[in-house]
Amino acid sequence: MASPAASGMWSSIPVTPRLFGKPSLPGATLASERTGRQAPADNMQPAQIPGMTQPTYALVTGASRGLGKVFAEALAARKRNVVLVARSKDKLEVLATELRTSQGILAESLEFDLASPMAGQRVAQQLSDRKLRINLLVNNAGFGARGRFWEFSLERQLEMMRLNNEAIVELTFHLLPPMIEHRQGSIINVSSAAGFQPIPYGSLYAATKSFVTSFSLGLEQELRPYGVTVVTVCPGRIRPESQTEGTRNVKRGLLDIYQSPEDVVRETLRALDGGGGLVVPGFVNKCCVFAQRLIPRRIVPKLVAKMSRP
Numbered sequence: 001m002a003s004p005a006a007s008g009m010w011s012s013i014p015v016t017p018r019l020f021g022k023p024s025l026p027g028a029t030l031a032s033e034r035t036g037r038q039a040p041a042d043n044m045q046p047a048q049i050p051g052m053t054q055p056t057y058a059l060v061t062g063a064s065r066g067l068g069k070v071f072a073e074a075l076a077a078r079k080r081n082v083v084l085v086a087r088s089k090d091k092l093e094v095l096a097t098e099l100r101t102s103q104g105i106l107a108e109s110l111e112f113d114l115a116s117p118m119a120g121q122r123v124a125q126q127l128s129d130r131k132l133r134i135n136l137l138v139n140n141a142g143f144g145a146r147g148r149f150w151e152f153s154l155e156r157q158l159e160m161m162r163l164n165n166e167a168i169v170e171l172t173f174h175l176l177p178p179m180i181e182h183r184q185g186s187i188i189n190v191s192s193a194a195g196f197q198p199i200p201y202g203s204l205y206a207a208t209k210s211f212v213t214s215f216s217l218g219l220e221q222e223l224r225p226y227g228v229t230v231v232t233v234c235p236g237r238i239r240p241e242s243q244t245e246g247t248r249n250v251k252r253g254l255l256d257i258y259q260s261p262e263d264v265v266r267e268t269l270r271a272l273d274g275g276g277g278l279v280v281p282g283f284v285n286k287c288c289v290f291a292q293r294l295i296p297r298r299i300v301p302k303l304v305a306k307m308s309r310p
């Protein structure tokens with residue numbers, strides 16, 4: 001497939017931070033200073049950049065439950081300060097308090113509807129107002145709808161496009177400049193195995209995830225020379241929280257189609273430590289993605305339609 005020629009867009013991305021770089025947060029201390037513990041010696045950026053007095057944060061969207069919550073917990077366990085974003089204020093605050101107490105990090109919550117107009121820009125502005133400097137962006141919030149395209153409300157489907165795509169583009173655009181300027185930062189984009197092929201009866205969701213995967217893999221190469229790492233993670237089915245509770249230690253067969261969110265996060269962070277790239281977590285998912293590449297492209301949607309017809 002021909003890759004798009006480089007456009008003149010890059011020159012329009014400011015290298016000087018527009019929303020950050022204000023004076024450092026008075027009295028702010030590194031989590032490791034308070035706890036006496038050091039950040040792990042991995043490729044993850046520490047909670048504070050050497051020579052800078054302002055603490056840095058990992059921002060996780062959709063952190064109130066599911067995969068986003070597990071990302072927040074895993075990052076906090078690595079002594080990363082976190083900003084948790086979602087609509088459920090209470091859940092975010094409970095989690096932030098828990099992470100502050102258990103991990104000795106800085107944890108902030110930001111109640112926000114990321115499907116609302118100009119969400120990314122407004123989140124960036126709030127971060128700037130609160131002097132929260134982000135050097136790891138986890139674009140996780142998203143949802144899918146299954147059924148016949150014309151039977152869903154258009155409003156709900158446009159909301160899905162705004163959350164799954166627009167919010168990611170906007171947040172990335174607004175949070176990248178300081179990462180580029182400091183030649184340090186990371187982005188994790190949560191896509192889906194659904195993005196590798198058309199999925200009849202989930203057509204729009206698959207298309208939104210196809211967008212995320214393509215955008216993210218392209219961006220990874222654009223950002224490589226600037227020291228910014230991008231991970232694109234494409235999970236298959238993740239075990240729902242209701243099933244996860246109390247079943248974490250149950251041994252499952254090799255061909256279990258569900259993965260635990262913990263496994264997905266572990267594989268993703270390993271890729272981040274290794275310098276980024278595409279992650280298809282789990283053996284079964286890797287096999288499925290590989291196998292469908294061997295089938296003619298026009299046949300794949302017909303096969304998927306048979307499996308996913310409501």
Ligand SMILES: NC(=O)c1ccc[n+]([C@@H]2O[C@H](COP(=O)([O-])OP(=O)(O)OC[C@H]3O[C@@H](n4cnc5c(N)ncnc54)[C@H](OP(=O)(O)O)[C@@H]3O)[C@@H](O)[C@H]2O)c1
Nearest residue numbers: 062064065066067086087088113114115141142192237238
């Ligand atoms: N579950 C799977 O099997 C699976 C498989 C492949 C990929 N994925 C992808 O993984 C990501 C996480 O999925 P999940 O299963 O963990 O989802 P989930 O359990 O439904 O959680 C979604 C998170 O996104 C937040 N959210 C939803 N709408 C929002 C909005 N308008 N503004 C701000 N936050 C919003 C939710 O919090 P609030 O409701 O509090 O806002 C929640 O924290 C998604 O991008 C999904 O597409 C999931």
